[in-house]
Amino acid sequence: MADMAKAIKNHETDNVATVFDVVKAGADVKVFDKKGNTFVMKVSNDIPYGHKVALVAIAVGEQVTKYGEEIGVATKAIQPGDHVHVHNIDSIRGRGDWSAKGAQ
Amino acid sequence: MPGFQGYVRKDGKVGARNYVAVIPSVVCSVEVVEAIVANTVMTQGIIHHQGCCQTPPDLERVTDCLIKICENPNVGAALIVSLGCEGVDTNRLEAAARATGKPIERVNIQELGGTSAAIAAGINAAQRLVMAISGQQRESVDMSSFVMGIKCGASDTTSGVASNPVIGYVADKVVDLGGTVIFGETTEFIGAEHILQRRAKNPHVASEIARIVTEMEDRAKAIGVDMRKGQPTPGNIEGGLSTIEEKSLGAIVKSGTRTIEGVIGYTEVPKGKGLWIKDSPGREIELLSGMAVGGAQVILFSTGRGAPQGFPVVPVIKICGNPVTFAHMQQDMDVNAGLIVDGTSSIEDVGEEVFQQLVRVASGETTKGESIKYTKSMDFYCLGPVL
Numbered sequence: 001m002a003d004m005a006k007a008i009k010n011h012e013t014d015n016v017a018t019v020f021d022v023v024k025a026g027a028d029v030k031v032f033d034k035k036g037n038t039f040v041m042k043v044s045n046d047i048p049y050g051h052k053v054a055l056v057a058i059a060v061g062e063q064v065t066k067y068g069e070e071i072g073v074a075t076k077a078i079q080p081g082d083h084v085h086v087h088n089i090d091s092i093r094g095r096g097d098w099s100a101k102g103a104q
Numbered sequence: 105m106p107g108f109q110g111y112v113r114k115d116g117k118v119g120a121r122n123y124v125a126v127i128p129s130v131v132c133s134v135e136v137v138e139a140i141v142a143n144t145v146m147t148q149g150i151i152h153h154q155g156c157c158q159t160p161p162d163l164e165r166v167t168d169c170l171i172k173i174c175e176n177p178n179v180g181a182a183l184i185v186s187l188g189c190e191g192v193d194t195n196r197l198e199a200a201a202r203a204t205g206k207p208i209e210r211v212n213i214q215e216l217g218g219t220s221a222a223i224a225a226g227i228n229a230a231q232r233l234v235m236a237i238s239g240q241q242r243e244s245v246d247m248s249s250f251v252m253g254i255k256c257g258a259s260d261t262t263s264g265v266a267s268n269p270v271i272g273y274v275a276d277k278v279v280d281l282g283g284t285v286i287f288g289e290t291t292e293f294i295g296a297e298h299i300l301q302r303r304a305k306n307p308h309v310a311s312e313i314a315r316i317v318t319e320m321e322d323r324a325k326a327i328g329v330d331m332r333k334g335q336p337t338p339g340n341i342e343g344g345l346s347t348i349e350e351k352s353l354g355a356i357v358k359s360g361t362r363t364i365e366g367v368i369g370y371t372e373v374p375k376g377k378g379l380w381i382k383d384s385p386g387r388e389i390e391l392l393s394g395m396a397v398g399g400a401q402v403i404l405f406s407t408g409r410g411a412p413q414g415f416p417v418v419p420v421i422k423i424c425g426n427p428v429t430f431a432h433m434q435q436d437m438d439v440n441a442g443l444i445v446d447g448t449s450s451i452e453d454v455g456e457e458v459f460q461q462l463v464r465v466a467s468g469e470t471t472k473g474e475s476i477k478y479t480k481s482m483d484f485y486c487l488g489p490v491l
Contacts, residue, residue, distance in 0.1 A: 006447040008265050010357070018265045018344065020445040034269070036450030050261030050344035067269075067357050069299045071350035084346070091347035093295055 004040070007031045007053055011068035016052040016084050018066075023047040031055065045083040052084040064089045106281060106459075108250065109242040109467035110177070110401070114205035117177035118249040120401035120466040122240055123148045123417050124233045125179040126226070127170055129197060130155030130190035136211075136219055137185050140226040146234045147183075148416035152393070152483050156191040159488035163191040168371035169484045172397040174201040174208070175373075178417045180237035181207040183230050185222065188214030207236045242468065248282035248377065250466065253395025253403040253418070254358050255289070257388050260408030260426055261343045264354020266444040266451070267406035267425030273455030274404060274462060275360035275379065284377050285359070286368075286398045288384035288391055290320045292355040295335065295348030300356060300381075303364045312367035316383040323487070358406055370485050373399045388413045390485035392420065397484075402466050404458065412436040413481035414473030419465050422472060423458060438472050 005021035007029045017031045025045050030038050043053050058078040063070045076088040110118035124147045128137045131153045141149040150173055154166045174182045182201050186194045201208045209229035213222040254271050256263055275285045293300055297317050304310035336345045345351045365378040374380040384394040392415045395403050402419050408426040410433045424430040427442025439458055443449035465471055473479060
């Protein structure tokens with residue numbers, strides 16, 4: 001247990017956690033929540049230090065949640081254990097429904 | 105009910121420290137201020153670099169900031185060191201300082217015949233002020249008298265996930281105990297304004313949040329710089345931040361989860377209890393000054409790479425999210441939130457520890473920065489050109 005890679009889930013509703021180790025595909029990661037409760041999950045890709053892992057399946061267009069807030073939407077179907085980054089999620093900034101006039 | 109031991113002032117505010125603030129009305133008085141502070145105890149120089157050859161709004165702003173420093177409850181008395189021909193309205197400054205009911209003295213360099221004469225007169229004046237306030241004792245008060253500033257700087261990938269959430273935990277706790285929390289760094293709201301707006305007390309506060317972000321951006325655009333371009337940066341992306349929302353939220357998470365009561369300007373103090381946004385830039389020196397101007401007694405400061413800053417009259421508690429940095433920079437770091445990324449502690453457990461330390465520091469315990477006199481990171485945030 002001491003050597004298992006660690007990840008942090010910041011909020012109960014988060015569907016991603018941040019990994020604080022360099023993790024190889026197929027390795028187990030111990031995910032800690034805010035209170036220190038843990039669970040173990042297998043990652044399906046190599047994940048660099050400080051990057052995110054999906055905790056549940058996230059469909060295309062579905063919100064990616066960290067800190068209990070949206071950080072973007074999935075642009076590809078994401079499976080639990082997948083590396084979550086710019087290759088499969090995108091910002092929702094720039095959407096006309098909230099973008100201020102003139103803002104980019 | 106948790107509380108702290110502080111210096112109860114005549115206006116009802118409570119100081120975590122009992123300093124004589126030695127205040128240069130203008131940068132030209134700084135040399136005299138430094139000499140006075142070097143030769144006295146309990147004194148702290150408010151070493152800024154403003155006060156002359158600025159636009160009228162900025163001169164008013166600097167005057168307001170200096171007045172608010174006198175009003176900060178950590179200041180028990182103040183000595184104003186004036187040159188004599190500066191742009192700051194020293195009569196307004198002195199009158200407002202005296203209106204606090206605190207002992208106030210003033211020396212004028214040109215009138216006294218120069219630097220060395222002003223240093224001699226200033227040391228004598230500072231000594232009188234020290235003797236006047238040094239006997240005041242701390243009293244028990246509850247957290248409703250507490251005003252906390254928060255800040256993150258020299259961040260890394262651990263900041264958003266470990267040290268900032270710890271500050272968020274403490275911020276919620278201070279608000280729940282009836283205290284006041286000020287957070288700023290308007291530039292770091294970009295990309296997550298819509299999320300902050302959802303926490304606004306009412307639509308007016310939500311529109312104020314949008315306004316200050318737009319104004320901050322417009323100032324960058326006016327000089328041909330686009331702050332949004334390339335956010336997150338390639339370095340951020342390499343570090344694991346995927347979107348601008350994620351980057352901004354990593355900073356905003358230190359404000360906790362409670363309702364945002366209102367937005368205040370750089371020279372203002374919160375207009376009530378609870379969580380307030382101060383419109384301010386992200387750079388340490390102006391942000392820390394803005395918190396002190398806002399009446400903060402203690403500032404919590406989150407870092408990953410190792411920011412060492414402290415402020416002259418407000419203790420700054422350093423919370424380091426990166427365990428490697430904490431081990432390397434123990435002289436500057438107060439709390440090891442790196443235990444969270446190590447998997448040996450939780451956000452809530454470190455948050456409780458920080459809260460206890462906050463209460464101890466508010467009651468007189470020395471921070472690492474104070475112990476080595478790293479306490480001069482300050483200046484006032486001005487908007488116009490130097491003339």
